[in-house]
Amino acid sequence: MRTASPQSPAASGKSQSAQPHLVQGLGLFSATAIVMGSMIGSGIFIVPADISRGVGSPALLIAAWLVTAAMTLIGALSYGEMAAMMPSAGGQYVFLREALGPMWGFLYGWTLFLVIQCGTIAAVGVAFGKFLGVFFPGVSASHWLWHIAHVPALRVGPMVLGNMDIGLNTANLAGIVVILLLTAVNIFGVRLGALVQNVFTTAKTAALLGLVIFGFWLGRNPVAIHANFGANFWKGAGFGTLHPLQVGVGGPIAMVGLFAIVAVVQTGSLFSADSWNNVTFAGAEVKNPRRNLPLSLALGTGLVLALYILSNFVYLVALPLHGDPNGATVFARGIQYASEDRVATAVLQQIFPIGGAQLMAAAILVSTFGCINGLALAGARVYYAMSRDGLFFKSVGKLHPKYKTPVAALIVQAVWTCFLCLSGSYGQLLDYTMFAALLFYILTIGSLFVLRRKRPHAERPYKAIGYPVLPAIYILMAAWICIVLLRYKPQYTWPGLLLVLLGVPVFLLWRRNLRNAG
Numbered sequence: 001m002r003t004a005s006p007q008s009p010a011a012s013g014k015s016q017s018a019q020p021h022l023v024q025g026l027g028l029f030s031a032t033a034i035v036m037g038s039m040i041g042s043g044i045f046i047v048p049a050d051i052s053r054g055v056g057s058p059a060l061l062i063a064a065w066l067v068t069a070a071m072t073l074i075g076a077l078s079y080g081e082m083a084a085m086m087p088s089a090g091g092q093y094v095f096l097r098e099a100l101g102p103m104w105g106f107l108y109g110w111t112l113f114l115v116i117q118c119g120t121i122a123a124v125g126v127a128f129g130k131f132l133g134v135f136f137p138g139v140s141a142s143h144w145l146w147h148i149a150h151v152p153a154l155r156v157g158p159m160v161l162g163n164m165d166i167g168l169n170t171a172n173l174a175g176i177v178v179i180l181l182l183t184a185v186n187i188f189g190v191r192l193g194a195l196v197q198n199v200f201t202t203a204k205t206a207a208l209l210g211l212v213i214f215g216f217w218l219g220r221n222p223v224a225i226h227a228n229f230g231a232n233f234w235k236g237a238g239f240g241t242l243h244p245l246q247v248g249v250g251g252p253i254a255m256v257g258l259f260a261i262v263a264v265v266q267t268g269s270l271f272s273a274d275s276w277n278n279v280t281f282a283g284a285e286v287k288n289p290r291r292n293l294p295l296s297l298a299l300g301t302g303l304v305l306a307l308y309i310l311s312n313f314v315y316l317v318a319l320p321l322h323g324d325p326n327g328a329t330v331f332a333r334g335i336q337y338a339s340e341d342r343v344a345t346a347v348l349q350q351i352f353p354i355g356g357a358q359l360m361a362a363a364i365l366v367s368t369f370g371c372i373n374g375l376a377l378a379g380a381r382v383y384y385a386m387s388r389d390g391l392f393f394k395s396v397g398k399l400h401p402k403y404k405t406p407v408a409a410l411i412v413q414a415v416w417t418c419f420l421c422l423s424g425s426y427g428q429l430l431d432y433t434m435f436a437a438l439l440f441y442i443l444t445i446g447s448l449f450v451l452r453r454k455r456p457h458a459e460r461p462y463k464a465i466g467y468p469v470l471p472a473i474y475i476l477m478a479a480w481i482c483i484v485l486l487r488y489k490p491q492y493t494w495p496g497l498l499l500v501l502l503g504v505p506v507f508l509l510w511r512r513n514l515r516n517a518g
Contacts, residue, residue, distance in 0.1 A: 019399075020399040020400065020401050020404050021399070021404065022089055022190075022284045022285050022399065022404060023189070023190055023191075023285060023404045024284070024285055024286065024287045024289075025189070025190040025191040025194060025285055025287075026190065026194050026282060026285050026286045026287060026292075027286075027287050027292070028287075028288075028291075028292045028295060028296060029198060030194040030197065030198055031279050031282075031286050031292050031293065031296035031300075032279075032295075032296040032299050032300045033194070033197045033198045033201040033202070033300075033374075034194075034197055034201075034278055034279045034282065034296070034300075034374050034377065034378060035276055035278070035279050035296050035297060035299075035300025035301060035304075036201050036205060036300045036303060036304050037197050037200060037201035037204070037370045037371060037373065037374040038275035038276065038278040038279075038371060038374035038375055038378065039272075039273055039274070039275055039276050039300070039301070039304045040201075040204055040205070040208065040304060040367055040370070040371060041120075041124050041127070041272070041367060041368055041371040042124065042127045042131075042364050042367060042368055042371075043268070043271060043272030043273075044208070044272050044307075044308050044311055044344070045342065045343065045344035045345070045360070045364055045367075046340075046341045046342060046343065046344075047268040047269060047271070047272045047341075048061065048311075048312055048315055048335060048343050049335055049336060049337070049338045049341035049342075049343050050265075050268050050341060051064050051265045051268050051269060052321050052335045052336045053336045053337075054243075054245075054261060054264060054265040055236070055243065055261055055262070055265055056236050056243065056321075056322070057234070057235060057236035057237045057321070058228040058229070058232065058233045058235075058316055058321050059233050059234050059235075059236075059237035060236065060237050060258075060261070060262060060265075061312060061316070061321065061335075062309070062312060062313070062316075063237070063262055064262055064265050064266060064268075064269045065269050065305075065308055065309050065312055066309065067262060067266060067269070067477070068266060068269040068270050068272075068273050068305070068308075069273075069305040069308070069309060070477075071270070071474055071477055071478065072270075072273050072276060072301050072305060073298075073301055073302065073305065074445075074466070074470045074471065074473065074474040075276070075277070075441055075445065075474060076276055076277075076297040076298055076300075076301040077294075077297070077298060077464050077465045077466065077470065078445045078448050078464045078467075078470070078471045078474065079092070079095075079277055079280060079297055079444070079445075080293065080294025080295075080297045080298065080462050080464065081294070081448060081460060081462055081463055081464040081467075082095045082280075082444075082447065082448060082451065083279075083280045083283055083289070083293035083294060083297065084289065084290045084291075084293055084294050084460065084461045084462040085451070085458060085459065085460050085461070086098065086283070087283040087284060087286060087289030087290065087293055088283050088284050088385065089281070089282070089283065089284040089285070089381045089382075089384055089385045089388075090105075090109075090281060090283075090381060090382050090384070090385025090386070091277065091278075091279075091280025091281040091282070091283050091378075091381070091382070092108060092277055092280055092281070092382075092440070092444055093105045093108055093109045093112075093281075093382045093385055093386060094283075094385060095280075095444050095447050095451075096108050096440070096443060096444055096447060097389070098447075098451065099446075099447030099448075099450040099451050099454070100443065100447060100450065102389065102391070102507075102511075103504070103507050104443060105386075105389075105391075106386065106391050106503060106506075106507045106510075107440075107500055107503045107504070107507065108440050108443075108444075109382050109383065109385075109386045109391070109392070110500075110503035110506060110507070111436050111440070111499060111500050111503065112379065112382055113379075113382075113383060113413070113416065114416075114429075114499060115429045115430075115432060115433055115436060115496070115499055116433050116436060116437055117375060117379035117382075117413070118379070118413060118416045118417040118420060119420060119429035119430050119433055120274075120275065120375060120430065120433065121179060121372055121375045121376060121379070121413075121417045122175070122179075122417050122418075122420040122421045122429075123430050124175075124368050124371050124372050124375070125172070125174075125175025125176065125178055125179045125368075125372055125417070125421060126141070126171055126172050126175045126421060127175075127364070127368050128174060128175050128178055128365060128368040128369060128372070129141075129170070129171035129172060129173070129174030129175045130171050131361045131364045131365050131368070132171075132174050132365060133170075133171065134357065134358060134361035135358065135361065135362075138170055139170045139171055139174050140169065140170055140171055141169050141171040141172070142169065143169055143170040143171070144165075144167055144168070144169045145167075145168045145169060145170065145173065146167050146168040147165065147166075147167040147169075148166040148167040149165075149166050149167070150164075150165050150166075151163065151164050151165075151166060151424075155249070160249045160250075160491065164423070164424035165424050166422065166423055166424055167422065167424075168422060172421040172422065172424075175421050176418045176421050176422075178369060178372060179372060179376070179414055179417055179418060179421075180414060180418070182196070182369075182372050182373045182376050183376055183410050183411065183413070183414040185373070186373070186376055186377050186380070186405060186410055187400065187403060187405055187407050187410055188403055188405070189403045189404070189405060190282070190285050190377070190404070190405060193373065193376075193377045193405075194377075196370075196373050197370060197373050197374050197377065199370075200366060200369055200370030200373065201370050201374075203366045203370070204363065204366045204367040204370050205303070205307070207363035207366060207367065208307050208311065208363075208367075209307065210363075211311060211314060211344060211347070211348070211360075211363070212307060212310045212311055212314055214348075214351055215311075215314030215315075215317065215318055215347055215351070216313075216314060216317065218351045219314060219317065219318035219347055219350055219351045220317045220318065221317065221318055221319070221331070221350065223320065223331075224316070224317060224318055224319050224320050224331075225316075225317055227320040227321065227322070228316040228317070228320060228321050229316070229317075237258070238258070239257070239258050241257075241258065242255040242256065242257060243255065243256055243257075243258075243260075243261040245260070245261060245264060245488055247487075247488050247489075247490075248488075248489070248490050248491055249491050254488065256488065259480070260484050260488070263480055263481045263484040263485070264484060264485065264488060264489060266434075266481050267434045267435075267485070267489070267492065269308075270434055270437075270438070270481075271430075271433065271434050272308070273301075273304065273305060273308065274433075274434070274437060275371075275374070275375060276297065276300065276301045276304075277297075278374060278375065278378035278379070279293065279296055279297065279300070279378065280293065280297075281378040281379065281381040281382050282377065282378050282381050284381075285381075290461035290462070291461065291462075294461075294462040311344070314347060315335055315343050315344075315347060316335070318346075318347045318350055318351075319331060319334050319335050319338070319343070319346060319347060319350070320334040320335070321334060321335050321336060322334055322336060323335065323336050323337045323338075324337065325337040330346040330349050330350060331350065333346070342360070344360050344363075344364075345357050345360040345361070348360045376410065376413065376414070379413055380406050380409035380410040380413050381406065381409070383396050383406070383409040383412065383413065384396060384397055384399075384406035384409045387409070390510075390511075390514045391507070391510055391511075391514075393408070393412065395408040396408045396409045396412055397409075431491070431492045431495075431496075432492060432493075432495045432496030432499060433496070434492070435482065435485055435492055435493045435496040435497070436496040436497070436499065436500055438478050438481060438482055439482065439496075439497075439500065441474075441478055442475055442478045442479060442482075445471050445474050445475055446475060448464060448467070448471055449468065449471070452467075
């Protein structure tokens with residue numbers, strides 16, 4: 001057990017009153033809003049098209065989201081115990097550091113900064129710009145203000161790297177402006193950031209709920225219902241059914257079974273439900289954290305996942321799963337071939353032929369705006385905690401004397417995120433995100449077992465429901481997905497694994513420099 005944390009007076013050599021401290025400005029509603037707001041981006045409105053092409057069955061489309069719901073809820077219930085036990089800035093980073101050692105915490109923070117958090121913020125920011133183009137046609141990824149270069153595709157084994165444009169276009173400019181705006185908002189105090197989060201999470205939750213209500217009320221189509229339900233619901237979902245799956249990029253087609261195909265498509269549904277853990281990053285700023293952290297994790301994930309599953313049923317009652325990629329109408333294209341994968345937009349166009357697309361675009365703009373705010377607010381707290389441990393730039397571990405926010409951490413995060421927007425690399429980084437994130441979820445839930453053994457007498461205001469069975473089930477399910485992805489989707493897995501492993505020499509170098517400086 002650590003006797004003197006770098007965040008303690010013993011480590012700093014200064015009295016606590018001499019330094020600014022993080023403010024506990026997040027109540028239960030705000031903490032839950034961070035959970036929900038970080039989860040709901042644009043994925044639920046788009047990802048079902050890609051999943052449906054992979055599984056080819058209404059039952060398996062729903063199964064993919066049910067698996068995601070089960071895993072996410074188990075993860076949230078497990079994290080709740082550690083969050084209530086150690087309500088510190090950094091959250092998951094701290095859990096890994098305390099259970100497995102500083103290197104594992106660093107590898108998580110390293111991957112979070114390079115790929116998981118900043119890559120996600122960049123992608124959501126550019127998505128904001130693209131949907132803004134629905135109202136302002138001049139905002140487009142093809143409208144270049146400064147086109148620097150096109151990086152040609154480079155094939156490396158089963159992977160294709162490069163194949164991206166570098167420069168500034170009006171879509172990523174809009175994303176950059178929003179990222180910088182929300183970074184500035186979060187500099188001026190956690191309460192202001194929480195207010196923005198509360199407003200936009202309420203708005204986008206209402207929008208998603210509206211999609212569910214109007215979809216069931218006005219969007220039901222008898223032809224779609226007949227095509228997707230009854231005997232057709234289970235078509236292609238048998239245990240003996242084999243599904244075609246391309247191995248790598250341009251590789252051979254393998255025929256895989258039910259469990260393998262559902263594991264592969266989890267990259268989409270798990271990504272859409274990811275970032276639920278972000279509230280733990282701001283654990284030191286949550287009021288009554290021993291109660292509110294586990295409660296916000298359970299409430300936030302439960303509500304979002306219920307809306308996600310209902311949304312997929314809305315898609316199935318409004319549009320046929322199978323469609324024609326060359327179909328002339330949104331109904332003819334179906335869920336599988338919705339234009340640019342915008343399934344929710346297709347549903348609203350069915351309900352409101354005039355203005356439906358604009359209505360959905362407005363909802364996604366609200367959703368992505370709130371998502372960026374939640375991710376920016378939470379992510380900076382991890383780099384702040386790493387810096388306090390001597391594992392990130394020293395300035396990042398300082399708080400603004402007036403606003404009590406990690407200003408340098410917010411700025412460094414924004415700078416790297418904007419670079420990813422300009423480089424066009426965020427898309428490929430996101431391909432690796434889910435695999436890398438799954439590895440750390442496995443390690444963190446494994447940390448629950450380690451901490452129970454290492455610190456049996458530590459105060460645990462909340463104990464994980466279903467321990468040890470449910471956490472063990474999560475580890476087995478996540479490990480199976482990782483194994484399947486390593487086998488069939490190496491273009492998504494090996495680069496992510498390499499990025500994680502590159503952090504090992506960086507950690508050793510940083511620790512050596514820290515010892516030399518000391």
